[in-house]
Amino acid sequence: MNKTSMGVSDHAGTKFYVERIILDKPKLDEVAQQQTEIQQFSIKEKISDSVRCSVGQWKIWILTWIPLLSWIPKYSIRENGLGDLVSGVSVGIMHLPQGMAYALLASVPPVFGLYTSFYPVLVYFIFGTSRHVSIGTFAVISIMIGSVSERLAPDDHFLTNGTNGSFVVDTEARDVQRVKVAAATTLLCGIFQVLLGLVRFGFVVTYLSEPLVRGYTTGAATHVITSQLKYMFGVSPRRFSGPLQLLYTLVELGRLLPQTHIPTLLITLVSLTALIIAKEINSRYSHKLVLPIPVELLVIIAGTLVSHYADLRTVNGVNVVGEIPSGLVLPKVPEVGFFSSVIGDAFAVAVVGYAINISLGKTFALRHGYKVDSNQELVALGLSNAIGGFFQCYSVTSSLSRSLVQESTGGKTQVAGMVSAVIVLITLLKLGPLFEKLPTAVLSTIVFVNLKGMFMQFQDIPALWKSNRVDLLVWVVTFLCTVLLNLDLGLAASIIFTLLTVIFRTQRPRYSLLGRVSGTELYLETESYKEAKAIPGITIFRSSAMIYYANAELYQEALLQKSGVNVQKLLKLKKRKEKEENAKRKQVKEEDKQAGVLRELANRMMVSMKNVTESVHPNETAKECIINDRTIATVTQGNMNFGFQPEQDSEEKERDKTYTHSSSCIGVQQRTHSIILDFSPVSFIDTVTLKTLKNIFQDFAEVDVTVYIAGCQGCVVQQLERGRFFSESISKSRLFPSIHDAVLHCLCRTDRDLSSSQFTLEMPCVTKL
Numbered sequence: 001m002n003k004t005s006m007g008v009s010d011h012a013g014t015k016f017y018v019e020r021i022i023l024d025k026p027k028l029d030e031v032a033q034q035q036t037e038i039q040q041f042s043i044k045e046k047i048s049d050s051v052r053c054s055v056g057q058w059k060i061w062i063l064t065w066i067p068l069l070s071w072i073p074k075y076s077i078r079e080n081g082l083g084d085l086v087s088g089v090s091v092g093i094m095h096l097p098q099g100m101a102y103a104l105l106a107s108v109p110p111v112f113g114l115y116t117s118f119y120p121v122l123v124y125f126i127f128g129t130s131r132h133v134s135i136g137t138f139a140v141i142s143i144m145i146g147s148v149s150e151r152l153a154p155d156d157h158f159l160t161n162g163t164n165g166s167f168v169v170d171t172e173a174r175d176v177q178r179v180k181v182a183a184a185t186t187l188l189c190g191i192f193q194v195l196l197g198l199v200r201f202g203f204v205v206t207y208l209s210e211p212l213v214r215g216y217t218t219g220a221a222t223h224v225i226t227s228q229l230k231y232m233f234g235v236s237p238r239r240f241s242g243p244l245q246l247l248y249t250l251v252e253l254g255r256l257l258p259q260t261h262i263p264t265l266l267i268t269l270v271s272l273t274a275l276i277i278a279k280e281i282n283s284r285y286s287h288k289l290v291l292p293i294p295v296e297l298l299v300i301i302a303g304t305l306v307s308h309y310a311d312l313r314t315v316n317g318v319n320v321v322g323e324i325p326s327g328l329v330l331p332k333v334p335e336v337g338f339f340s341s342v343i344g345d346a347f348a349v350a351v352v353g354y355a356i357n358i359s360l361g362k363t364f365a366l367r368h369g370y371k372v373d374s375n376q377e378l379v380a381l382g383l384s385n386a387i388g389g390f391f392q393c394y395s396v397t398s399s400l401s402r403s404l405v406q407e408s409t410g411g412k413t414q415v416a417g418m419v420s421a422v423i424v425l426i427t428l429l430k431l432g433p434l435f436e437k438l439p440t441a442v443l444s445t446i447v448f449v450n451l452k453g454m455f456m457q458f459q460d461i462p463a464l465w466k467s468n469r470v471d472l473l474v475w476v477v478t479f480l481c482t483v484l485l486n487l488d489l490g491l492a493a494s495i496i497f498t499l500l501t502v503i504f505r506t507q508r509p510r511y512s513l514l515g516r517v518s519g520t521e522l523y524l525e526t527e528s529y530k531e532a533k534a535i536p537g538i539t540i541f542r543s544s545a546m547i548y549y550a551n552a553e554l555y556q557e558a559l560l561q562k563s564g565v566n567v568q569k570l571l572k573l574k575k576r577k578e579k580e581e582n583a584k585r586k587q588v589k590e591e592d593k594q595a596g597v598l599r600e601l602a603n604r605m606m607v608s609m610k611n612v613t614e615s616v617h618p619n620e621t622a623k624e625c626i627i628n629d630r631t632i633a634t635v636t637q638g639n640m641n642f643g644f645q646p647e648q649d650s651e652e653k654e655r656d657k658t659y660t661h662s663s664s665c666i667g668v669q670q671r672t673h674s675i676i677l678d679f680s681p682v683s684f685i686d687t688v689t690l691k692t693l694k695n696i697f698q699d700f701a702e703v704d705v706t707v708y709i710a711g712c713q714g715c716v717v718q719q720l721e722r723g724r725f726f727s728e729s730i731s732k733s734r735l736f737p738s739i740h741d742a743v744l745h746c747l748c749r750t751d752r753d754l755s756s757s758q759f760t761l762e763m764p765c766v767t768k769l
Contacts, residue, residue, distance in 0.1 A: 022741050022744045022745050022748070023736065023737055023741050024732070024733045024734075024735060024736050024741065024745065025712075025717070025732040025733065025734075025735035025736070025737075026732050026733055028737050064376070065127070065376070065379070066126060066127065067127065067128065067129050067373075067376065068125065068126045068127070068414075071413070075413065075415070079412075080412045080413055080415065081415075082410070083409070083410030083411055083412050083416075084410070084411055084412060084413055084415040084416040084419060085416075085419055086291065086409050086410055086411075087405070087406045087407075087409040087410050087411030087416040087419070088406075088411070088415065088416040088417065088418065088419020088420045088422070088423070089419060089420075089423060090291055090292065090294070090405050090406070090409045091134050091402050091405055091406045091409075091411075091416060091417070091419075091420040092419060092420035092421070092422065092423025092424055093294045093296075093297050093423065094294070094296065094297075094401070094402050094405060095114075095117040095136055095137075095402070095420055095423065095424050096114070096117075096297060096300070096423070096424065096427055097296040097297055097299075097300050097443070097446050098113075098117075098136070098137055098296070098399070098401075098402070098446065098450065099113035099114045099116060099117035099136065099137050099424070100113045100114065100300075100321065100435070100438075100443055101113070101443035101444070101446040101447045101450075102137035102138070102139060102142040102447065103116075103137070103142070104227075104228070104231065104440065104443055104444065104447070105139060105142035105143045105145075105146050105224060105227060105228075105447065106142040106143075106145040106146045106149065106182055106394045107145075107146040107149040107150050107153075107178050107182075108149065108175065108178055108179050108182055108394065109175050109179075109321075109322070109324075110321050110324065110435075110443070111324045111325060111428075111432060112179060112182075112392060112393065112394065113137055114324075114424055114427060114428055114432065115328075115329065115388075115391055115392060115393050115428070116136065116137050116388065116393040116394055116396055117136045117137060117420075117421075117424045118421050118424045118425055118428065119384075119387065119388045119391045119393055120135055120136065120384035120385065120387070120388040120393060120396040121135050121136060121384075121417050121418075121420065121421040121424075122418070122421055123380070123383050123384040123387050123388070124380050124381070124384045124414070124417065125414045125415075125417050125418050125421070127376070127379060127380035127383050127384075128376075128377065128380040128381075128414060129361070129371075129372050129373045129376050129377055129380070130357075130360075130361035130364060130365065130372050130377065130398075130414075131364070131365075131368070131370065131411075131412060131413050131414060132361075132364035132368070132403055132406055132407045132411060132412075133357065133360050133361050133364065133398035133403045133406075134398060134399050134402035134403045134405075134406050134417060134420070135357075135381075135384060135396055135397070135398055135417065136396055136398075136399060136402065137394075137396065137399070138353075138356065138396065138397045138398070138399050139220070139221065139224050139447060139450065139451060139454075140216075140217050140220040140221070140224070140352065140356070140454075141349060141352065141353050141356075141394075141395050141396065141397050142224075142394070143220055143223050143224045143227060143487065144220070144345065144348065144349050144352070144395075144487050144488075145182050145185060145186070145349065145394045145395055146227065147223075147241075147345075147486065147487055147488075148181060148182070148185050148342055148345045149178040149181045149182050149185075150178070150239060150241075151241055152177075152181045152338065152341060152342070153174055153177040153178045153181055154239055155169045155174065155239060157174075157177075158170040158171075158173050158174040158177075179392055180334065180335050180338070181338055181342070182392075182394040183332075183334040183335075183389045183390075183392050183393070183394070184334040184335050184336065184337075184338035184339060184342060184389070185338070185342045185345060185346050185349065185394070185395065186334075186346075186385050186386075186388055186389040186393060186394050186395045187334045187336075187385070187386055187389030187390070188339050188342060188343065188346035189346040189347075189349045189350045189353070189382075189385050189395050190350075190381075190382045190383065190384070190385030190386025190387070190388070190389060190395075191382070191386055192346060192347055192350040192382070193350045193353075193354060193378050193379070193381050193382025193385060193386075194378075194379055194382035194383060194386060195382075196350075196378055196382075197375050197376065197377075197378035197379035197382055198379065200375050201375075201378070202354075202358070202374035202375040202377070202378045203374070204351070205351070205354055205355045205358055205374075207495065207498070207499070208351065208352075208355045208495070209471070209474065209498055210359075211460070211464065211471040211472070211474045211475040211478070212474055212475075212478050212494055212495070212498050213352075213355050213356070213359065214457045214460055214475060215457075215460075215474065215475040215476065215477075215478030215479040215482070215494070216352070216478050216479075216482050216490070216491060216494060217356070217454055217457070218454055218455065218457045218458065218479055218482075219478065219479045219480075219481070219482025219483045219490060220454075220482060220487060221451045221454035221455060222246065222482075222483050223246055223482075223483070223486075223487065224447060224451060225448060225451060226246050226249050226250060226253075227249075228444040228447050228448060229253055230253065231264075231319070231440045231441050231443070231444035232264070232265070232268040232441055232444045232445065232448070233253070233256075233257070233260045233261065233264065233265060233268075234260060234261025234263075234264030234265065234318070234319070234441070235253065235256040235257075235259055235260060235261065236256075237249060237252040237253055237256055238252055240252070241486075242486065243484060243485045243486060243489065244484060245486050246483055246484070246486075247484070261317065261318075263312065263316040263317070263318050264318055264319070264439070264441050267303065267312075267318065267439050267441045267442065268441045268444070268445055271299055271303065271441065271442050271445040271446075272445045272448065272449065274295065274298075274299055274302075275295055275296070275299060275445060275446065275449040276449060278293050278295030278298075279295065279449060279452070281293065282295070286408070291409060292405060292408075292409075296446050299442060299445075299446070300435065300438060300442060300443075300446075303438055303439055303442040304434065304435055304437050304438045307320060307437040307438060307439050308437040312437075312439060313437070318439050318441070319439065319440045319441070320436065320437050320438060320439055320440065321435060321436055321437070321438045321439075321440060321443070322436060323433075323436055324432040324433055324435055324436050325432070325433075326428065326429060326430065326432050326433055327428065327429060328391075328428060328429075329391055329392055331390040331391055332390060332391075332392065333390065334389050334390065344488060345488055348487070348488050348491050348492075349395050350382075350385075351491075352397075352491065353381060353385075353395055353396070353397035354377070354378055354381055354397075356397045356398060357377060357381055357397045357398045358372070358374055358377050358378075360398045360400060360403055361377055361398065362374075364403065364407060381396075381397065384396055400453060401450060401453065406420075460472075460475055461475065461476070470501055470505065473501070474494075474497065474498050474501060477494065477497050478490070478494035478497070478498075481493040481494050481497070482494065503550060505545070506545045506546065506548070506550060506551055507550050507551045507554060508551075508554075509543050509544040509545035509551065510543075510544040511541070511542070511543055511544075511555075511558040511559075511562060512525040512526070512527060512528075512541075512542055512544075512562075513525070513526050513527075513534065513539065513540060513541060513542075513562050513563075514526065514532065514540035514541075514542055514678065514739065515529070515532035515533045515534045515535065515540070516532065516533060516535060516743070517529065517531050517532055517533075518531060518533065521738075521740040523540055523678075523739045523740070523743075525542075535743060535747075536671070537671065537672060537673045537674065537746075537750070538672070538673070538674045538675075538676065538743060538746050538747075539562070539563045539564075539565075539672055539674070539675045539676070540675075540676045540678065540710075540739060540743070541558075541559050541562055541563065541675060541676070541677055541678065542677075542678035542680075542681075543555055543558070543678075543681060544681065545681060546681055546682050546683055546684070547682055547685075547689045547692075548684070548686050548688070548689055549686050549687075549688035549689065552688045552689045552691075552692040553692065555692065556692050556695065556696055559675070559677075559696065563672060563675055564671070564672065565672050565675075565700065565703065565705060567699045567700065567702070567703055570703040571702060571703060574702075574703065672705055673704070673705060673706065673746070673750065674705065674706050674707075674708065674746040674749075675700060675705055675706070675707045675708070676707075676708045676709075676710050676736075676739060676742045676743065676746070677696075677707065677708070677709050677710065678710055678711055678739060679709050679710065679711050679712040679713075679716065680710075680711035680713075682712070682713070682716055683713065683715070683716070684715070684716065684719060685716055685719040685720060685723065687723065690719075690720070690723040690725055693720075693725065694725065694730075697729075697730050697734075698729075701729065706734075706746075706749075707734070708734050708735070708736060708742045708745070708746070709734060709735050709736070709742075710735075710736045710737070710738060710739045710741070710742040711736075711737070711738060711739065712735050717732075717735065
């Protein structure tokens with residue numbers, strides 16, 4: 001029976017009233033009409049249904065795997081055309097300097113950075129679901145590819161004889177080999193991403209928490225800066241690999257500082273100054289500028305012109321980009337022989353690249369009100385990398401700086417990405433050779449300035465200190481592992497550490513006792529709420545985390561500690577009491593036996609004395625009381641009185657009463673007769689937890705404490721049934737849908753008169769809230 005009285009505007013004055021019977025699990029199943037058979041499809045049925053061929057099914061497949069076909073027919077040139085065109089041109093202009101600059105991070109010639117800014121963008125245009133991300137080169141992914149390329153194709157493997165008995169590096173052969181390594185890594189990375197997407201494994205990125213990703217990208221940015229210092233100072237340090245690589249490189253750069261190439265340093269300082277000033281103007285006056293100042297392209301053009309007319313390479317020995325072939329390359333199968341050497345690096349690149357891409361994609365989707373398919377994004381990014389590997393590209397992901405420009409300049413669909421690819425294509429076909437005289441120091445400064453956003457992530461530290469220090473620890477440990485252990489080992493160590501923090505927090509949850517707030521059916525922590533009062537005789541126990549094999553024993557220990565019921569001590573007292581009672585019963589039997597002998601003897605003596613008295617004094621009367629267990633026999637014989645009274649123990653009077661009360665007279669037991677376990681946080685039960693629960697029920701039952709479970713979810717009940725948890729001693733009637741039902745059941749179950757209890761007067765068996 002339901003009675004509802006709802007307020008209209010003032011929620012604080014809204015009240016509701018409910019009258020119903022107390023429900024345990026069997027009664028709830030009856031009232032709610034639980035379905036005994038729920039239709040579940042087997043794996044075979046699911047597979048056969050998914051591969052079923054029909055016109056409708058084929059259409060769904062095609063539109064799902066090729067999203068372009070679902071939105072391109074609806075594309076409105078009037079609404080989106082101009083914005084996408086302007087946005088595409090702006091992003092295309094950014095692709096040119098960033099593509100060439102990030103190619104240095106990947107340890108490949110700059111032209112391959114332009115290839116990477118072209119082919120993968122076209123693939124993502126067809127298969128991607130995000131409308132605003134800009135796919136292409138990215139600093140973190142580039143440095144990860146570069147670390148693999150330099151490891152498998154170091155300078156030492158390409159030394160040739162030079163003049164005066166010296167050795168020089170064959171840069172052309174070295175670059176060819178590094179391109180092969182990068183292409184093979186990219187192909188394998190794409191294969192990983194496509195396979196994970198096909199098996200709907202997009203959720204794998206959820207194991208990379210935001211503090212981990214931000215700490216990792218900040219640490220990777222430190223590697224990026226360190227790798228570019230040699231170009232900015234014009235020195236040639238030795239290459240180091242493995243843990244502490246960054247520290248060794250910094251020490252080597254410090255040793256080479258006296259050999260700094262002054263013309264290169266001047267180019268670096270001038271370029272940095274121009275880029276920083278222009279970036280600040282773009283940031284400060286972005287709301288007034290129709291388009292952001294293409295400062296990177298302007299710096300590249302200026303640097304190329306100065307280098308060309310001043311002949312900086314010949315006169316001052318400044319390193320320049322070198323030959324940039326015009327035109328496109330033919331597809332070529334990457335060398336799969338590198339797969340065994342790069343499999344770990346490829347998987348790390350696949351996971352990090354996808355994590356960056358999906359986080360940006362979901363951010364823009366939430367901002368503009370559309371949905372991004374995480375699994376399809378994984379497939380789209382994988383195809384971009386896999387197909388790009390055949391065209392000698394290296395791994396790509398979305399770039400925050402380019403994506404922000406694409407959004408802010410009016411881009412609304414991936415048509416903007418197509419326009420940007422056209423700009424890169426024009427450069428590859430006609431304008432590429434014009435940048436052959438560009439100093440590499442200019443590209444390094446572009447990389448340096450574009451990392452400002454990543455280093456701004458250091459501001460996370462004070463924010464996390466205030467909000468969540470465990471996340472702060474994850475951030476700091478991830479950053480340090482990435483800096484000290486290199487990118488691949490750092491990522492693995494960071495993921496392991498993050499998972500350990502999760503395990504540690506589930507092993508040390510908050511255990512609390514709950515009390516009822518007067519006048520409500522709410523049960524809150526007694527330590528946190530003053531009005532939450534504990535119920536006499538009932539302990540309500542809650543864990544803030546789920547219960548599983550790692551914390552099941554800790555859960556049992558916390559329950560014993562919080563409830564105040566020392567099971568072991570009570571069992572010892574109970575056994576001692578039973579032993580004492582057995583001894584008393586045995587003593588009473590012995591005394592009864594002795595008393596019986598004495599009574600028989602007394603009766604015989606009285607009969608004898610009566611006979612003598614009758615013979616001597618036949619006229620005398622005798623007074624006699626029949627002897628029994630609780631009377632005194634008296635015989636009067638002239639002037640002689642004889643009396644007999646069996647000895648009675650004062651404890652014997654209370655023997656039956658004490659024995660029937662059993663061990664429940666123990667002080668602690670009188671305070672706690674019921675324990676209610678709040679299982680609302682529990683989502684699954686494993687075998688260890690099942691055994692622990694059985695032990696809890698059995699141990700408390702031995703000291704006459706009844707245990708109940710409240711708020712147990714249906715799936716957990718099914719797992720308890722499969723684990724054969726229920727039996728004659730533990731029935732389903734121990735389960736209740738709410739704490740309030742369990743409390744009312746416990747109060748009604750006691751032998752006390754509920755109306756005489758001050759507490760229960762406020763909480764009758766028929767609930768009125």
